[in-house]
Amino acid sequence: MRRMHPKATIFKLRKVLIAMVQIGALYCFALAGNYLAEVLHLNLPGSLIGMGVLFILLHLGIVPYQWVVSGGNWLLAELLLFFIPSVVAVMQYKQLFRQEGLALFLIILIGTVIVMVSSGLAAELILNKRWGKTL
Amino acid sequence: MTEFVGLISIVLTIIFYYGAKALYSRISFVLLSPLLVAPFVLVSCLLTLHISYSSYFVGGKWLTLLLQPAIVAFALPLHKHYETLKKHFPEVILSVIVGVFFALLSSALLGLWAGFAPQIIESLAPRSVTTPLAMTISNNLGGIPSLTAVFVILTGLLGIILGPLLIRLLPLHSPIAKGVLLGTGAHACGTSTALTIGSLEGTIASLAMIFAGLVTIFLSPIIFPLLLKL
Structure with missing residues (x-):
């Protein structure tokens, strides 16, 4: 294995640590969101409220973009990793899928095609209406 | 023991995810999405080793938790x-x-x-x-x-x-x-x-x-x- 220069290693380690602290900070926004949802009796997940709050703070310049960008971009780039345990959870529903699997699969398949086609075409149509064909 | 299975669960999930991602970057075929390949390998492992989902989730929940800061x-x-x-x-x-x-x-x-x-x-x-x-x-x-x-x-x-x-x-x-x-x-x-x-x-x-x-x-x-x- 190629050995890295000690200075480069420290630099890399520093970057990882900064990203981890930023992920912790982003998690605090979600926790604060959970708290707000409970106190204000909002029927919304805390992470979404946290996103809204962070967006406003970024927009007003209270939280600089640089403070959360490396951790945030890592989370967005590896988004699928965090879904894997939920996909593995499907194994618990063997019984349901053995009985109704095909019907459920078809409904989700047809339903997803309908949602995608309708929303995609609607967007293209409205865009053409509003901005002309040139877009 | 449960903590050990949990720890192994996280490590294996991460390894299979990055492995599947590396495979997908070479062959971008939709059925080879990391979200299909990694869970497929994981479920096969869990079924062969007779490990229940709840034992797996002792570790897996830490990855699910990261969805919150991700949102x-x-x-x-x-x-x-x-x-x-x-x-x-x-x-x-x-x-x-x-x-x-x-x-x-x-x-x-x-x-x-x-x-x-x-x-x-x-x-x-x-x-x-x-x-x-x-x-x-x-x-x-x-x-x-x-x-x-x-x-x-x-x-x-x-x-x-x-x-x-x-x-x-x-x-x-x-x-x-x-x-x-x-x-x-x-x-x-x-x-x-x-x-x-x-x-x-x-x-x-x-x-x-x-x-x-x-x-x-x-x-x-x-x-x-x-x-x-x-």
């Missing part, structure tokens, strides 16, 4: 592309409303046609929306939130496969329409696919995903009981 992190692309979002706000919100309406309509009609119990249909209704929102909506409608979580993830899987295919088949030219299609149809899974197409597609998809969740929260309790009476 918060969507504020970053929204902030970065604020001007574009402002410019295209009307078309995004309108087309998302169209998509959500068809999501609820198709769930109700197809569910009734298949002869499912109302509780299953109500669990199916919010499946296009990101998991935490979908579970909340399912609960409001009278569905089973944990079952909804399974339908959401299946929608995400199918969306990753169908999305790029439909984009090729449909006469869609603008990155806005592609982003709307992926974000409305397959929540965060579609958004991550959109991010691989382009940064604008990804941003619009994340916006569409958020709007789809909010529109479904407000529309479903009004529309869905009426649709079920059809």
Whole structure:
């Protein structure tokens, strides 16, 4: 294995640590969101409220973009990793899928095609209406 | 022992994920998506070693927990592309409303046609929306939130496969329409696919995903009981 220069290693380690602290900070926004949802009796997940709050703070310049960008971009780039345990959870529903699997699969398949086609075409149509064909 | 299985679960999930990702970067075939390959290998391991899902989830829950800061992190692309979002706000919100309406309509009609119990249909209704929102909506409608979580993830899987295919088949030219299609149809899974197409597609998809969740929260309790009476 190629050995890295000690200075480069420290630099890399520093970057990882900064990203981890930023992920912790982003998690605090979600926790604060959970708290707000409970106190204000909002029927919304805390992470979404946290996103809204962070967006406003970024927009007003209270939280600089640089403070959360490396951790945030890592989370967005590896988004699928965090879904894997939920996909593995499907194994618990063997019984349901053995009985109704095909019907459920078809409904989700047809339903997803309908949602995608309708929303995609609607967007293209409205865009053409509003901005002309040139877009 | 449980902690040990939990720790191994996290390590294996991460290894299989990065392995599947490396494979996918060489062969970009939709059925080789890391979201299909990694869980497939994991489930095979768990079944062969007779490890239950609850033992796996002792470790797995730490990865699921990271979804919360990840949702918060969507504020970053929204902030970065604020001007574009402002410019295209009307078309995004309108087309998302169209998509959500068809999501609820198709769930109700197809569910009734298949002869499912109302509780299953109500669990199916919010499946296009990101998991935490979908579970909340399912609960409001009278569905089973944990079952909804399974339908959401299946929608995400199918969306990753169908999305790029439909984009090729449909006469869609603008990155806005592609982003709307992926974000409305397959929540965060579609958004991550959109991010691989382009940064604008990804941003619009994340916006569409958020709007789809909010529109479904407000529309479903009004529309869905009426649709079920059809």
